[in-house]
Amino acid sequence: MEISDLPAHVLVENIRLRQLKAIDVLEATLARIASVDGDPPSLRPLTSLPSHLQPANLERDQGLHAFITLTAERARQQAREIDRRLDTGEQVGPLAGVPFTVKDIFCVQGTLTTAGSRILANFVAPYTATPVQRMEAAGGVMLGKVNLDEFTYGSSNESSAFQPSPRNPWDVSRVPGGSSGGSATAVAAGEGALSLGTDTAGSVRQPAAFCGVVGMKPTYGRVSRYGLIAFSSSIDCPGPLARNVTDAALMLQVIAGADTRDATAANVPVPDYVTRLKRGVRGMRIGLSPDYFRITYFDASSGELRQEPIAPEIEQTVLRAAGRLAEMGADIVEDIPMPHTRYGIPVYFVISRVEAASNLHRYDGVKYGYRTPDAVADVADMYRKTRAQGFGPQPKLRILMGMYVSAAQYSEQYYNRALRVRTLIRRDFDQVFDPQGRYRLQALLTPTTPTTAFPMAAVYGDSVLMQYADQLTVPANHAGVPGLSLPAGFDPDGLPIGIQLLGPDFSEEALLRIGRAYEMATESDAWRRRRPPVL
Amino acid sequence: MTEAITREIFNHLVQLAALELSPDEAEYIRGELNKQLKAIHELEAIPLQDDTPPASHGVPYTPATSPAVRPDEWRPHPDPGGILAQAPETDEGYIIVPEIPHIEL
Numbered sequence: 001m002e003i004s005d006l007p008a009h010v011l012v013e014n015i016r017l018r019q020l021k022a023i024d025v026l027e028a029t030l031a032r033i034a035s036v037d038g039d040p041p042s043l044r045p046l047t048s049l050p051s052h053l054q055p056a057n058l059e060r061d062q063g064l065h066a067f068i069t070l071t072a073e074r075a076r077q078q079a080r081e082i083d084r085r086l087d088t089g090e091q092v093g094p095l096a097g098v099p100f101t102v103k104d105i106f107c108v109q110g111t112l113t114t115a116g117s118r119i120l121a122n123f124v125a126p127y128t129a130t131p132v133q134r135m136e137a138a139g140g141v142m143l144g145k146v147n148l149d150e151f152t153y154g155s156s157n158e159s160s161a162f163q164p165s166p167r168n169p170w171d172v173s174r175v176p177g178g179s180s181g182g183s184a185t186a187v188a189a190g191e192g193a194l195s196l197g198t199d200t201a202g203s204v205r206q207p208a209a210f211c212g213v214v215g216m217k218p219t220y221g222r223v224s225r226y227g228l229i230a231f232s233s234s235i236d237c238p239g240p241l242a243r244n245v246t247d248a249a250l251m252l253q254v255i256a257g258a259d260t261r262d263a264t265a266a267n268v269p270v271p272d273y274v275t276r277l278k279r280g281v282r283g284m285r286i287g288l289s290p291d292y293f294r295i296t297y298f299d300a301s302s303g304e305l306r307q308e309p310i311a312p313e314i315e316q317t318v319l320r321a322a323g324r325l326a327e328m329g330a331d332i333v334e335d336i337p338m339p340h341t342r343y344g345i346p347v348y349f350v351i352s353r354v355e356a357a358s359n360l361h362r363y364d365g366v367k368y369g370y371r372t373p374d375a376v377a378d379v380a381d382m383y384r385k386t387r388a389q390g391f392g393p394q395p396k397l398r399i400l401m402g403m404y405v406s407a408a409q410y411s412e413q414y415y416n417r418a419l420r421v422r423t424l425i426r427r428d429f430d431q432v433f434d435p436q437g438r439y440r441l442q443a444l445l446t447p448t449t450p451t452t453a454f455p456m457a458a459v460y461g462d463s464v465l466m467q468y469a470d471q472l473t474v475p476a477n478h479a480g481v482p483g484l485s486l487p488a489g490f491d492p493d494g495l496p497i498g499i500q501l502l503g504p505d506f507s508e509e510a511l512l513r514i515g516r517a518y519e520m521a522t523e524s525d526a527w528r529r530r531r532p533p534v535l
Numbered sequence: 536m537t538e539a540i541t542r543e544i545f546n547h548l549v550q551l552a553a554l555e556l557s558p559d560e561a562e563y564i565r566g567e568l569n570k571q572l573k574a575i576h577e578l579e580a581i582p583l584q585d586d587t588p589p590a591s592h593g594v595p596y597t598p599a600t601s602p603a604v605r606p607d608e609w610r611p612h613p614d615p616g617g618i619l620a621q622a623p624e625t626d627e628g629y630i631i632v633p634e635i636p637h638i639e640l
Contacts, residue, residue, distance in 0.1 A: 123621065124621065126614065126617050126618055126621070219594060220592060220593060220594045221594055221596070221600075234591060234592045235592075235593075258602050259602075260602065260603075260605055262602075263601070263602055263604070264592075264596075265602060266594070266596070266600045266601070266602070267599065267600050267601060267602045267603075268600050298570070298573060298574040298577070303573060305577060340581075342577075343577065343578060343581060345574065346574050346575045346576075346577045346578050347578065349571050349574055349575050350575055350578075357552075361553075364553070365623060366622070366623070366630060366632055367621065367622055367630065368621035368622060368623075369621075369623075370623075371623035371624070376633050377633075377634075378633055378634045378635065378636045379632050379633045379634065379635045379636075380553070380636070381633070382632065382633045383553040384553050384554060384555045385555065387552075387553055387554050388554055388555045388556065391554075393560065393563065393564060396552075396554060396556070396560075396564055397564055397567055397568065397571075399552045399554070400545075400548050400549065400552055400554075400564065400568060401568055401571060401572075403548055403551060403552055404540065404544075404548055404568070404572075405575070413579075414575060414578075416589055417578050417579075417583070418575075418578060419589030419590055419591065420583050420587045420588065420589050420590070421578055421581055421583070422589070422590040422593070423587055423588055423589065423590040424581070424583075424587065425593075426590055426593050463567045463570070463571060464567070464570045464571055464574055467571075467574075477593075478590075478593055479593040479594075480592060480593025480594035481593065481594075505594050
C-alpha cells in the first residue's frame with residue numbers, strides 16, 4: 001500500500017516509532033494530489049448568464065478537483081516541526097504527522113476561506129476555527145482547503161463558484177455528493193487521510209456514502225462551531241470524514257468537547273472513543289425502520305407527492321449488514337416506527353432557509369469580501385450589485401425563501417409550524433431510544449442515501465429534487481442526534497453504497513463501536529479490496 | 536395550481552433582500568421557490584396538538600450541559616490592521632462606503 005493510502009492511525013504509529021518521517025508522508029500525499037487532482041479551479045466567469053444556465057465545466061481531464069487552495073508550504077512547516085519534536089524527544093499529539101484537509105467553510109488564519117462563493121473569494125481568515133485549531137494542536141498537518149457547494153448549499157458540489165467542481169473518484173462522470181464533496185473525494189483518493197466537513201442535512205454522510213468513505217455527524221453541540229461560516233445555526237455540525245471507523249474515532253476524539261467560544265458546544269465529557277472501539281455489539285439492540293426504506297418526494301411535473309421504495313440493491317445492502325451484526329450478537333429489531341421521517345425535507349426547506357437568510361445578510365461589500373467594481377449611485381445600490389454578483393443562485397434562493405416563510409403574515413403557517421413538526425421528528429427518536437420505552441434501541445440502522453452517486457448535471461438546477469437526496473439524513477439534523485455513514489459495498493455500476501447508524505444524543509461511542517464491529521465482520525469481503533479506478 | 540409567490544411578491548422580496556436579478560435568473564428562482572413551497576405545503580397535512588411546542592433546536596440544553604457564560608471583558612484585538620485590510624475600501628483606519636442617501640422617516 002502506498003504511503004498516501006495508509007490510514008491515519010497507522011501513519012501516527014509509524015511516525016511515532018520513527019519508521020516514517022512526517023515530511024515524507026506529506027511529500028507522498030502532495031505527490032498523490034499532483035497526480036490525481038488536476039488543474040486548480042478558478043472562479044466561474046461573471047457574465048449576465050445565471051450560473052444555473054451556464055454549462056458546467058465537464059471537460060474530461062480526469063482530475064478530481066477536490067482542492068480550492070493547497071497550502072503546501074504551510075504543511076511542510078508543520079510536518080518538519082513534528083519531525084523536529086520527535087528528533088528532540090518532545091511530546092507529539094495523537095494526530096502527529098497526519099495530513100488532513102479542511103472544507104473551505106472553516107476559517108483558518110492566514111488562508112483563503114471562500115465558502116465556495118465569489119462573495120468570499122478574496123477573504124483571508126483572521127482567526128482559526130476551533131476544530132481545525134485542535135487538529136493542528138494534535139499534530140495534524142493541514143494540506144489545504146477543499147471544495148464544497150456554495151456556502152454548503154447543495155448535495156453535489158456543482159453549485160461551487162470554483163469550477164471545475166470535485167468529481168467522484170469511483171467514476172469521474174458522477175458527483176461526489178455534497179456539500180462536503182471535496183472532503184469525501186480527497187479522503188477516498190488518498191489526498192489526505194482525514195477531512196473536516198460539516199453536516200447540516202447530510203453534508204458529511206451523503207458524500208461519504210457516495211465516495212465509499214466513513215463520515216460522522218456528531219451530536220449537535222459535540223463539536224464547536226467557532227470559526228465555521230454559518231448556514232443554519234441550529235443544525236450545523238462539524239464532523240470527520242475518514243477511510244475507516246478507527247480514524248474517524250481518532251479525529252472525533254481530538255475535535256470534540258466544550259469550547260468557551262461557542263455557547264452551543266455542550267459541556268459534556270468526551271469519552272475515549274478509540275480504546276472502546278473493539279468491545280463488540282453483543283446484546284446491543286439495533287432497529288430497522290420501514291420509514292427509512294422508502295422515500296417520499298414532491299414531483300414538480302405532476303404537482304403530487306410520490307412515494308417509492310429506495311433502490312433495491314441499497315435495501316439489500318442494509319439488510320445484509322443487519323445480518324452480519326446479528327451474527328456478531330446484536331439484537332435486530334424490525335418494524336420500528338419513525339413516522340415523521342418523510343417530513344424532514346419540508347421542515348428543512350423552512351428552518352434552514354430562515355436561518356440561512358439571517359446569516360447571509362452580513363455579506364454586503366463593506367467589511368470584507370467582494371464589492372462590485374461597477375459604478376453605483378449610493379450604498380443601497382452597492383449592496384444590491386455586490387450581492388447580485390457575489391452570490392450564486394443557491395444563496396439567492398435561500399435568502400428569498402427564508403424571508404418569505406418568516407414574513408409576519410406567513411410565519412405562523414410556515415416557520416412556526418416547521419418548528420413544531422421538528423418537535424415531532426425529535427419525538428420519533430426519543431421514543432425508540434428511550435431505555436424504559438417499548439423499543440429500547442441503542443441505534444437505528446438505515447441506508448444513508450436513497451440512491452448511489454448520480455451523474456454530473458443530472459439533478460443540478462432542480463433545487464427540490466436535489467434537496468430530497470438528503471431525505472434519510474436530515475431527520476438526525478433536526479433531532480440533533482448523531483449519525484455515522486459506513487461504506488457497505490457497491491451497486492452494479494461499481495458505485496459505493498453507504499449504510500447509516502443513528503443513535504441517541506452523545507452516543508457517538510456506541511455508533512463507532514457498531515461501525516467497527518461491522519468493519520471487522522466484513523474485513524475479508526471481496527468488495528473491501530476495491531480501489532477507485534482513478535488510482 | 537396558482538403560484539403563491541407572484542411576480543409582485545417576488546419583486547418585493549428581492550428588494551427587501553438587497554438583491555437584483557436578471558430577467559432569466561428571476562424567472563428561474565421564482566419557479567424554484569414556488570416548487571419548494573409546494574413541497575413545504577406537505578406540512579399542513581400533519582395534525583398538530585395545541586400543546587406541541589416549537590423546537591428551536593433538537594438537543595436539550597440543561598444548566599449542567601450549557602457552558603458557563605464568559606465574563607464580558609474588553610480586550611484589544613491583536614491585529615486591527617489585519618481586519619481593516621479585508622475591507623474593500625478604507626481611509627486612515629475608517630471603512631469607506633458609497634453615499635448613504637438621506638431618507639425621511
